[in-house]
Amino acid sequence: AQKITQTQPGMFVQEKEAVTLDCTYDTSDQSYGLFWYKQPSSGEMIFLIYQGSYDEQNATEGRYSLNFQKARKSANLVISASQLGDSAMYFCGTQGGSEKLVFGKGTKLTVNP
């Protein structure tokens, strides 16, 4: 069984600063993927970044990077130079083998001007 834990219900950051959103996971699969999605108030889930369990380097996509620490089962999302448009819910998810994608409860990020 897979499980995602996001311990921060809400986070606040000043515009232009960096912020880290925490995610820990639990899975029995040897090969798995880790995902981060953004959900603005409009409701649509927007894919941000993916990390494979065997990827040696941390994934990066523009201002998003994933701090992957396999031994600690941690996959934190780092957003650099926060923008007002980054205010949204952020969901971490994991999927292994032929398993379904399982999401955490999410973190609400608020970017202050």
Next chain:
Amino acid sequence: EAGVAQSPRYKIIEKRQSVAFWCNPISGHATLYWYQQILGQGPKLLIQFQNNGVVDDSQLPKDRFSAERLKGVDSTLKIQPAKLEDSAVYLCASSMGTSGDEQYFGPGTRLTVT
């Protein structure tokens, strides 16, 4: 490229009534997913289709929920009869393949059961 389309965007029904949601995935995507997102939680997979076959429906309450994907393209999700606890956002997503492929989500249908 057109995204995942869903309709209706909002629906209000009384308990014990029936309701249906429609999803049109991105063209060429073989896999289609229906998720239920209850307020304050992450999306939970209800059913996954690959082409027109069911891959995973282990979390679908089959006594009241049903889904089909005719011809491997559009899909409908039905609830009959609805309960108060079915109030949620129903998200449809699609992907090229299955495991590890990025899933593209639609805008969702917000269902309120009174």
